[in-house]
Amino acid sequence: MARKICALVVDDDPMVRKIHGMLLIKHGLETEGVENGKEAVELFLSGKSYDLVLMDMEMPVMDGPKATKELRAMGVRSMIVGVTGRGVEAEKEAFMGAGLDSCWDKPLNPKAVVSMLDQLAKK
Amino acid sequence: MLGFRVERLWADMTGLLALLFHQGVLDEQFLELQQLQDESSPNFVLEVFNIYFHEAEKLLRSLRSLLVDGEFSDYKKMRIHLNLLIGSSSTIGAKRIRNVCIVFRTASDQNNKIGCLRALELLEYEYCYLKNKLHELFQIEQQRILAAAIRE
Numbered sequence: 001m002a003r004k005i006c007a008l009v010v011d012d013d014p015m016v017r018k019i020h021g022m023l024l025i026k027h028g029l030e031t032e033g034v035e036n037g038k039e040a041v042e043l044f045l046s047g048k049s050y051d052l053v054l055m056d057m058e059m060p061v062m063d064g065p066k067a068t069k070e071l072r073a074m075g076v077r078s079m080i081v082g083v084t085g086r087g088v089e090a091e092k093e094a095f096m097g098a099g100l101d102s103c104w105d106k107p108l109n110p111k112a113v114v115s116m117l118d119q120l121a122k123k
Numbered sequence: 124m125l126g127f128r129v130e131r132l133w134a135d136m137t138g139l140l141a142l143l144f145h146q147g148v149l150d151e152q153f154l155e156l157q158q159l160q161d162e163s164s165p166n167f168v169l170e171v172f173n174i175y176f177h178e179a180e181k182l183l184r185s186l187r188s189l190l191v192d193g194e195f196s197d198y199k200k201m202r203i204h205l206n207l208l209i210g211s212s213s214t215i216g217a218k219r220i221r222n223v224c225i226v227f228r229t230a231s232d233q234n235n236k237i238g239c240l241r242a243l244e245l246l247e248y249e250y251c252y253l254k255n256k257l258h259e260l261f262q263i264e265q266q267r268i269l270a271a272a273i274r275e
Contacts, residue, residue: 015174015211022159022167085210107214109155 005120006049009033010040010067011056011083020054020083020108027113036060037067044071050078052120054108057084057095065098072099079120083108129274132267139260146219148253153216165268169261175215176254182208183247186227190239201231201239220249 007029009020017033024031029052034040036059043050053071057064068080082095082103092103101119104112143149160167182204189197189204205228212221223246230238 013178013207013211015171015178016214018171018174019156019159019214022164026159085206085213106210107152107155 004028004030005051005117007031007052007054008040008043008050009054010035010037010059010064011054012036012059013056016056016083016106023108023110023113024052024054027110027117037062037064037070040067041070041074044074044076049076052116053078053080055080055082055100057082057091065095068095068098068100079116079123081116129267129270132263132270136260136263136267139256139263143256143260148217148219148249148256150216150218152213156215171215172257172261175211175217178211179208179220179250183243183250186243186246190236190243196234196236196239198231198234198239202228205231217253220246220253223249 005028007024009017009024009031011017011020011033012035017035021031021033032043032050034043037055038061040053040055041062055064055068059067062070064082064084068082071078071080079101080099082092082100083106084092084095084103085106096103102116140149156168156171186201186204189201205224209221209224209228212218212224223242227239227242227246230242
């Protein structure tokens with residue numbers, strides 16, 4: 001039996017974690033959620049791994065760009081997808097530059113998830 | 124008789140939803156949320172909205188405090204709160220609330236206290252309206268589910 005794709009939802013908003021988590025579960029993924037980038041980095045440092053990371057841009061403690069840079073510096077090759085509620089292009093470009101595979105506007109929809117899974121399958 | 128009641132409740136639910144869409148209170152993002160609900164997560168939409176209401180009320184209290192308490196208003200902090208409220212309102216499809224927040228944010232960018240106070244009052248009104256209507260919707264839905272279960 002093929003193992004399920006594992007995803008980590010990194011967002012300080014509990015509502016977004018719930019919605020994005022459910023969206024991923026509906027597409028057959030297993031999901032976990034954390035509140036900020038520091039918790040995400042700590043999970044990877046503890047030995048856990050995920051196929052997909054949904055990374056919010058703005059979070060307290062450690063934001064998305066910083067967490068993404070740290071994960072890439074650690075050698076994490078998971079697909080990291082940025083998610084942002086703010087449409088400022090310069091900020092999105094900087095976020096991409098931190099090491100994202102792609103960046104989407106919040107809230108995600110089923111089309112976005114299918115696109116991510118297609119990208120993941122090609123990796 | 125029970126069958127009639129279930130149909131009636133279904134009509135009440137769809138009628139209320141249609142009204143909220145027609146008034147621009149909700150947009151299609153609400154429907155996206157509904158589509159995530161199923162038998163394995165029958166209270167998903169209610170749970171999402173409970174989180175929204177809890178967080179929104181904290182933000183609204185904070186916005187009022189920032190505007191009314193003290194001589195000077197912290198417009199930067201207001202902007203942060205409004206961005207959060209715009210984001211969460213967009214996520215659940217609360218279109219009118221989102222639009223009022225955008226107007227409020229413009230007023231705060233201009234350090235326009237009177238504009239902000241007016242926007243805050245409107246925002247509090249819209250929030251209460253949405254909360255009351257959604258509670259009504261969720262109650263009708265619960266009654267419908269109960270009536271359908273009894274009928275079976």
